[in-house]
Amino acid sequence: MKPLRLAHQTALLLAAAFLGVELLASLSFAAFIMLPLAQRSTDDLAGLMILAAQTWVELPPETRPAFEHELMDNYQLALRAEPAGQGRDEWHPPYFYLLEAALSRRLGESRHLASERIGDVIWYWADIPTGAGMLAVGLPRARLATQPYSAIALALGGGFALASGFAWWLAQRISAPLARFEAAAIRIGEGEYPELLLETGPAEIVSLARRFNALACQVHHLLSARTTLLAGVSHDLRTPFARMRLALEMLRSNPSPALIERLERDIEEMNALIATLFDLARGLEREPPQESDLAILFNELAEMAATAGRQISMHCPPCPRPIARHALQRALSNLLDNALRHAPVGPIELVCVEDKGSCRLGVLDRGPGIPPERIESMFEPFQRLESSRSPQTGGVGLGLAIVRELARVNGWQVRLEPRPGGGLVAWVEIPAKSGWQGRGRP
Known part of the structure; x- marks a missing residue:
């Protein structure tokens, strides 16, 4: 069975909830307001019927017709000397059940109303004992213009219709942002870059849209980087492959140590490129932080550079903090390698x-x-x-990409700035408690 959409499920649940609340309100209104009022009304009516019968008996015969007309005109009650007969326990509108109970309480004995159709009108009669015997007191059913069952049914039906319409509108309003998320996610899954979602609405939707947009940008960045990476790899491997093919052809006709040495250099160049790509891939892995002193880390980097014949000046007081030590060392090493490569003369400072x-x-x-x-x-x-991509004039162009990836994973910031007086400044900014704030995989 196909599951219902979120809008349908939400609409049904809301409509059922609204209907339940309305039903509970109707029952509470009937039990605590309508029923007490009806009981009081029927009790007053029962007293009036008994009083009318007793008064009629005590009046002189010549004044009784006028009294009967007054009762009919003012109270819609009728009197007749003939007993109504034995009433039956039959179905009546709810009000007449309460009237039967009120008469029984006042008379001290069970009373059932007897129904009778007179023309097009249904009358209900009760025998009231008087000093002269039984006197029938009746009232037409039309005396009560209320229709409680119809009112409750209409209220429930109309309320359910209004609740269903409102629930459907509310469900659509709730599910519409999710539908946009679904459409955008499908586009991302198909390799397209969707339009960024509007960051409006409730706080939860705004937060979700903001995170989704950030994810979409990251996916777009990764797809672009993948395309660039594949294009760069194919380009940078094509040159050593071509040289190796030429060297192999020449070795067939004229073997020489120089050609073999050239093959070894091309293999080393390809191996360096592949190793650098592995470094970039490993940048996606988050490293747990460990307590380290940045001054010691800087000193190790300076000693490594000194072995290459360059003098490095260092200005770093003791600075212990929890960091991803190996990731930071790789990032700073790449920045230092760039400085050593592109600034062959002049001082380098850490x-x-x-x-x-x-x-x-x-x-x-x-x-x-x-x-x-x-x-x-x-x-x-x-x-x-430098656009020639020659290994003699620069690296493969992945050093800064690796630094940024390491910074992104560990929650750092990396930026480059022109240095006053000439040169370049590469900064890695580590916020407080950065060891616990890395962003991990996208």
């Missing part, structure tokens, strides 16, 4: 600045820098300032 529990880690160089309009694009995979 700086740590603390501010209200957070800290900024900077790698400062005096290289050519990056034009401000190109800074953001440098974080995309395979982006390089």
